[in-house]
Every structure is written in structure tokens, then in C-alpha cells.
Amino acid sequence: MKIVIAPDSFKGSLSAFEAARAIERGIQKAFSDADTLCLPVADGGEGTLDTLVAVTNGQKISVLVTGPLGKKVEAEYGILGDGKTCVIEMAKASGIPLIPREELNPLNTTTFGTGELIKQALDDGFTSFILALGGSATNDGGAGMLQALGLSLLDEKGNKISTGGAELAKIHSIDLSEFDERIADCKFLIASDVENPLIGPHGASHVFGPQKGATPEMVSILDACLAHWADEVEKVTGVHLHDSPGAGAAGGIGGAFQAFFPSRMRRGIDVVIEYTGLQTALEGADLVITGEGQVDFQTASGKTPMGVAQAALLKNIPTVILAGSVGKGIEALYQYGVLSVHSIINKPMELKEAMENAGELLENVAEQVVRSLFYQRNKIKFPTV
Template sequence: MKIVIAPDSFKGSLSAVEAAEAIERGVKKALPESDATMVPIADGGEGTLETLVVATGGFTRSVTVMGPLGDDVEAIYGILGDGETCVIEMASASGIGLVPKGELNPFLATTYGTGELIAEALDDGYRKFILAIGGSATNDGGAGMLQALGARLLNELGGSVGFGGGNLKHVRKIDLEGFDERVADSTFLIASDVENPLIGPSGASFVFGPQKGASAEGVEVLDQHLEHWADEVERTTGVRLHDKPGAGAAGGIGGAFQAFFPSRMERGIDVVIAYTDLEEKLVGAELAITGEGQVDSQTASGKTPMGVAQAANDLGIPTVVIAGSVGDGIEALYPYGVIGVHSMVNRPMTLDAAMKEASRLLESSTEQVVRSFFHSHVQNKQGGLVL
């Protein structure tokens, strides 16, 4: 009896690999003789690098780069098992998790470190890139990344413009004379499920700015600065980012890739499914189990549980979702083949307690879900019904 285990990370408590291992233990308690196949998954956000590296038998390299607020951070990039493809997770260098909550400031936060990671990988000879751009602390339109790769952002006096979304208003010229020529000889696959434009009510500042520390007034100012930046980008490259889908991803870095890099954007979950061979590993399974920390109405917009369920459903395989918490709107997952959404929290407890006990809770919940599913499965088969 084959069960495919394909969870995302449970943020703050379990990586995707750790979650898969906990689910596997639960499956084995319920069905010791089962064939439990682990395929840790991510959707383009944090954990994508680890997932792809583990799935393909690759390796990682550690690099000291500039963090979002200018301090040094230890970031990593990964090389897939093919020895040619470099995976860069923006959150590793420019992520919101690198900034203490009270210090979040999109006016100052820069993507410079992400550019440094790309430069290091180029130095090491890599020309094929996957960029996972979720979880950023920035709203600088990717300006810092361009600066790290040799572009000069000049003010009206010809001086260099500082870092962060607050300085974009000073840009009067984007000088690409020193921009790394190796970029043009490379390919960049951008893993992101964000389709927001760069500016406006649905743009980077208004939608994502508040979670990065922007006030209501600050959001409006940041949007104005990004509009000015978009004008300068269009003047320089001919590419209009203002209302371009995906340009607002990760504080506008999605737009920078669209305008300055030979790139294409794909839904993060689709990229990971392809590189982990999930569809091939699902063949012959009777159940797929997936999950993540929070499942709600947003999950059906391209997050891991929906992507796994879609892939399984195409093969006629039902999917069960196990989550840390379950919010409103989960019925949106049912058309994709999800037959149940379960919380692993089995009694009243604080969030801190649930996160500390996450591995045990996930294991226990999985055991109960699998026992229930396969009891019903057997009963239906004995009654002549096909589940």
C-alpha cells in the first residue's frame, strides 16, 4: 500500500524534510507494512532551496553577504544534482526572517545581498539559475540587487543613490555600463506565485508593505517611489513594469528580473513539483498526504497543498491535508481532490506550545488520519464500492 508524503515546511517549527519525517512515522504506526514515499515540497518561498537540493542530491555553499538592513549575514545558495543549476533563495540574503520584528523598515531594506549571491554563483561558473523570491523584507524594486551586480543608480547630481525603497525617489539615471555581462549569458527561472503589478492598490507596497513594517502613510509613499522607479526603468529598458503581472513580487524584485535579466516566471509550486519528480512518484499511490503551518482560503492560490492535490488528483489519487491551524475557506481545496483538512492540534494549547510539540503532534495526527482513511477504504471495498 503506497502513500506519498509531500508536505511544505511548518514555518517556525519544522522544515519540509522534518515534517515529512514526522508524517512518515505516523504512517508507519498506522500501517507498518506500507510503502511511504517522502517528497518534501515548497512553493517558491522559504524552504525551496533545501527541498530542491535534497530532492536532487545536490549541495550548498555558504557566503557572507549584506543583509536587508546592511549588516553581514551568512547566506547560502544551492547546486542541484545536475551540477549545473544554481538555486538562490532570496529569503536567505534579504528575507524578513533576518530582521527583528520591531526593526522592519522597507524604506531602508535592500536586496543587495541577493545580488551578491548571484555574483558569487556567477564567479563559480554557474549560468543556469532558479530564484525563489518569497519571504523578502524589501520594497526596493530590486534596485539593490542591480547595484550589487554593477549597475549604478545616480541622483540628479550624478552621485550614487543609497539603498532601500526610501531612496528610489532620488534615482535620475540607471547606468548599466558596469552591469555584469555574464547575466546576459545566463538563464533565470523565477519561482513565484505572485501576479501583483508593481504599483497601485494591488501592487507591491499596498499589498505586502504592511507586513514588512510600513504604516498606512508609508505604504502610499513607497508606492510613489516605486512608480518613479518604474518610470526610470522604462526609460532605460523600454519595459513598462507599472502594471505588469508579477512585477510586484517580493517588493518589486520580480519586476527587476523581468526588465534586466533573461528570465521567465513560473508558479513556485510547479517548479518544485517538476524538479522533485512528484508526479512520477505519485504513480501507484492510494493516498497523498500534504500540509503546512496554516491552511485557509489563500492555500488554493498556488500554495503547496493545492499543488500536491492537483498533481495527485490528475492520477485519481485522493489527498489529505494536515495543518498546524485551519482557517476559513478550506472548501476551495475540495475541487482539487482534497478529501479532508485536519488540524494537528489535539487539545487547547498556546501557539508556542504547539510549535514546540509540532513533530509529535504531526506524527500523532497522521496516525489517526491514516487509520481512519484506510479503515473506510477497506470497508468500502468490501461493500463493493470504489473509493
């Protein structure tokens, strides 16, 4: 009996690799003869760089960059095993985990450090890039990234503006004369599951701003700033970002790539599935187990469990999802080949306790799921009285 184990990370508690091993231990408790294959995955968010580097036997390069609030942070970019492809996960330089929760403020946060990572990779000779956009703390439309790469954003007096989402309102003109010319000769694959436009009720500020610390008042300010930014970008590039699908990804950095880079966007999970070889790994499998920290109605928008289930469904293999917590709307997942969804929480407990014991909890629920499924196939012996 072959079981493919393909989870994402359980944020704050388990990496995708640790989650996979915990699930494997649970399976082995229930069914020691199972043929298990651990294939940790990601969807373009946090953990994508680590996953792609690991599965291709690549390496990581450390770089000192500007963090989302202007302080220097140690970030890194990845080099895939082919030695030619650079992976940049923007959360490493501009992500929410880099800021204490009480300091989150998308009026001030910047993507400047992500631009510095790209610049360093360009200096190191790379021309092929994969950009993972999830987990950002920013809402600056990618302006900070562009500034780090030489784009000048000028106010009405011709002075360069500072960084941060609120600064976009001051832009009077955009000067492309010093924008890094090497970018035009590169390829950028943007890994993101977000199809939101840049502005409006479904745009970056309204949908994602609150989780980055934006109050309702801030959301209105940020949306107006991005609208002004989009107007100015259109003047110099001819690209209309306002309602462009995917432009709202990661606080609008998706739009920056659409307007200023030779880029194409793909669902993050599809990029990872391709590089991990999941389709090949699924050959001959009887079950797939995937999971992540939170599963709810948003999961069906292209997050890891849905992407894995879709890949398995193509081969008529059922998928079980294990999650730290299960929210509303999971029934939407059943049409994609998901057999069932299980929370790993086995008793009332505080979030801190659940996160500290996530490995054990995941192991236990994996064991119970496999026991219930494979008893029906006579793979687990039931004791006789």
C-alpha cells in the first residue's frame, strides 16, 4: 500500500518537512508495511524557497537587506540544483514574521529588501528567477522593490519620496532612467495563488491589509494610495494595473512585476508540484495525505491542500487533509478529490499548547485516519475475541 505524504508547513510550529515526518510516523504506527513517500510542498508562500532548494539539491545564499520597517535583516535567496535558477521568497526580506505583531503597519512597511535580494542575485549573474510572493507585511505596490533596483519616484518638487505604502500618495512622476537595465534580459516566474486586482473592495488593501495591521481607516488610505500609484505607473508603462488579476498579490507587488518586469504568473502550488515531481510520485499511490495549519473556504482558492488534491484526482487517488484548525466552507474541497478533512486538535487547548505539540498531534491523527481507512481494505488486522 503506497501513501504519498505532501503537506505544507504548519506556520509557527512545523516546517513542511517536519509535518511530513510526523504524518509518516503516525502511518507507520497503524500500518508498518505501508510504502510511504514524503514530499513536502508549498504554494508560493512561506517555505517555498526551502522546499524548492531541498527537492532540487540546491543551496541558499545569505544577504543582509533592508527589512520591512527599515532595519537590516539577514535574508537569503535560493539556487536550484540546476545552478541557473534563483528562488526569492519575499517573506524572507519583507515578510510578516520579521515584525512584532504590535508593530505591523502597512502604511510604513516596504518591499525595498526584496529588491535588494533581486539586485544581489543579478550581481551574482542570475537571469532566471522564481519569485514566491506569500507572507508579505507590505502594501506599497512593490514600489520599494523598484526603488532598490534604481527606479526614482519623485514628488512635485522633484525630490525622491521615501518608502512605505503611505508615501505613494506623494508621487508626481516616475523616472526610469536608472532602473536596472539587466532586468529586461531576465525571466521572472511569479508564484502566487492570488488573483485579486490592485484596488477596490477585492483589492490588496481591503482583502489583505487587515492581516498586516491595517485599521479600516488605513485600508481606505492605502487603497487610495495604490490607485494613485496605478495611475502614475500607467502614464509611464501603458499598463493598466487597477483591475488586473493578480496585481493585488502581496500588497500590490504582483502589479509591479506585471508592469516593469518580463514576467508571467502561475499558481504557486503548480510551480512547486512541477519542481517536486509530485505527478510522478503519485504513480501507483493508494492515498495522498496533505495538510497545513488552517483549512477553510480560502483553501479552495489554490492553496497547497487543494493543489495536491487536484493532482491526485487526475490519477483517481483520494486525498485526506489534516489541519491545525478547520474553518467554514471546507465542503468546496470535496469536488477536487478530497475525501475528508480532519483537525489535529483532540481536546480543548490554547493555541500555544497546540502549536507546541503539533508534531505529536499530527502523528496521532494520521494514525487514526489510516487505521479507519485501511481496515476496510484488510490491511490492518482486527483482533478477534
